[in-house]
Amino acid sequence: MESDELRIGTAEREEAARLLADHFGMGRITPDEYEARVTDAYAAVTLGALRPLFRDLPQPHPGFLAPPQLPMYTQPTMQLPMYGPPPMPSSMPVPMPYAPPMPMPMPMPTSYRSKTVAGVLQIVLPFGVGRFYTGQIGLGLLQLLVVLLTGIGVLWPIVDGVMLLANGGLDAEGRPLRP
Structure with a gap:
């Protein structure tokens, strides 16, 4: 696959590490697996090096690992497809990839002293x-x-x-x- 040869930057490595932290927080990977995968994510140079880190994990995956979306229909048609979802009109917004909510900061506990x-x-x-x-x-x-x-x-x-x-x-x- 030619996209696996594309080089990645710091932003992609950090997004992968952040999503791995989300999976770790949800208990999907062990601390040892998390450490190994984050180390591999920061050492990755191409998309192909990041893809195996998420192969056995459910969503969320980094948005840049998704295959490019090709238009399903190039011409308007009145027939509905036999399989798959109905065509979307071009005026509808394209849904964005899933992004988990930002974690809430932990409140600072107050002292028992007055x-x-x-x-x-x-x-x-x-x-x-x-x-x-x-x-x-x-x-x-x-x-x-x-x-x-x-x-x-x-x-x-x-x-x-x-x-x-x-x-x-x-x-x-x-x-x-x-x-």
Whole structure:
């Protein structure tokens, strides 16, 4: 088949890898098969090298692997074909190849720690206690040292507490603090 000799580009390799990930996510291929097929997809140079990666898988397949669509009828006719679907008028849109829906991003879980508690602790006890509460031990120690070494450094934890109350913040694991 002459189309198997056509060279492919990065876009085709990435589409093949994305569709293989969809099949892996649906449990159709094992992790070892997925790894081997994606490696082969990124190493592929021609269409013929990608075709075997999808031979035993159901749709979706990359759109570029489908054979070119030839017009079924070249002249209008009143007779219906004996087999196959009826002819489509030329004014109807041609259906696009199947594209799976884009995955929804996973929502970031919120921390069990409260931004209100962290902010109030920073303001009432202005030597890094709110940062110790959020699990950010390094920042809490730094604020404690600045307050102990320089008396004027007490402003930093107070301003930090106001910012926590107004904008929230993150705990040590990077999760947003709950209200």
